[in-house]
Amino acid sequence: MPPVITPRTLKGFRDLLPAQALAREQVLQTARQVYRSYGFAPIDTPALEYLEILTGKGSEETDKQLYRFTDHGNRQVGMRFDLTVPFARFAAQHIGAIGTPFKRYHLATVWRGENTQRGRYREFMQCDFDTIGTTSPVADLETVLVVHDLLEAIGLERFTIRLNDRRILSGILQTLGLTEQTTVVLRGLDKLGKQPAEAVARELTGHGIPAATADRLLSLAGLSGTATDVLAGLEPLVGAAEVGQAGIKALANLFTGLAAAGVPAGRVLIDPVIARGLDYYTGIVLESFLDEMPGLGSICSGGRYDNLAGLYTKQQLPGVGASLGIDRLLAGLEECDQLEGAETPADIFLAHFDHAHVADYLRIAAALRAAGMAVDFFPEPKKLGQQLKWAGKKGFRLALVIGSDEFAGGTAQVKHLATQQAATINWHGDLAVLVDAVHSQLEAGG
């Protein structure tokens, strides 16, 4: 007997059981539907890229997190750590074929060799969508609308989209004379949600920023209320800086658009502290949070950038987009027990009751499937009670019980597994009648 190998998965990598995989697939399907409803088209790119493509940005952080290796052809290879960089390469390479404006979505797995935490894995999926080749505010508005529609379509009850515009921050930094310390300031502001204001203030003054200036920056966090209120509060901080004024105006217009599109007030608000770590954002930036779990972090983030593919082409490609972190979202929902527990994708359980009628069962199952219903036919003629117990646990909606008595009488029993209510169908051996009856039972079952 050879020793068994311990079954295990790598840190940050995990298996999905049916309930989790079904939940993920359902969200993916929702994302596809919403993205497509706005005209975004799917693309795909390889999981592996030439290392130079991925490290081109030169950020040491991504360098550290990259999974990299040398392949058998002695090529330096990296695994993609997001979908934006591969998209930039893709756009640069194919812009002649796709033309602008171009709207794409991309649902795929990415890998980051960073430390794990709740909702943070080393392998996870992102659901990106972007519009490139236009600087129109309509595209910005549409991005927010897509995020809103998506979160709503997923069935989230309580979520908040937080919006800001990098130009406002730029304006404030200009007015305060802190343009040189942009990185330090934005990083500090980003922490305001998690850390006490004093700690952030200390960090800022530690970088040589005068205490009075730091206080003005921190006052950003105190701004709250409606979009109009917050923007009014930002005016004096932005002062005469033109970029900042442009940002304020853009956000004001954006909120007008959101209202026109029917987004409920309160779903989207302005958070002047949102900056987003990535340095390529230049216009609006957004993050979204589950109201119940702010600690989970943003589940859907994005923004506008001036030049997506500058590393790979001379052509300037502005764009705007966002990304849903589906695994983080699902981790959050699972923790709140908000995931549906079904372990089967099929609605109908067909009991294997009378072994002599296997051919009939197969015929019935085929007819139901042909009508678009998913049917699971139990493989063995176990005791009916056990079959029903199994079916109930798996989360089927209907159980179809047809034994020799039913076959003799041309009837069938349909059982709603959740409520235990049963109905008798008279189909007289006519499959079409049976299919219709089962279908209407499914609809009725809610």
Next chain:
RNA sequence: GUGGCUGUAGCUCAGCUGGUUAGAGCGUCGGUUUGUGGUACCGAAGGUCGCGGGUUCGAGCCCCGUCAGCCACCCCA
């Protein structure tokens, strides 16, 4: 990557200052006589106490390492 906490049956945990064959609830499986589940009763299976090493007459309990999870920093989905 750095620091802190944690790791006992599928799940949630108990296991007194280290001492004989490691327990409970839930779940799973089987049964409570012939064709009907989630309630009740009976019974069974399932753990080399994450893994490896050390200290000890003796370790689930102590020490070291390692792997994994959680939290913070960092960064982000």
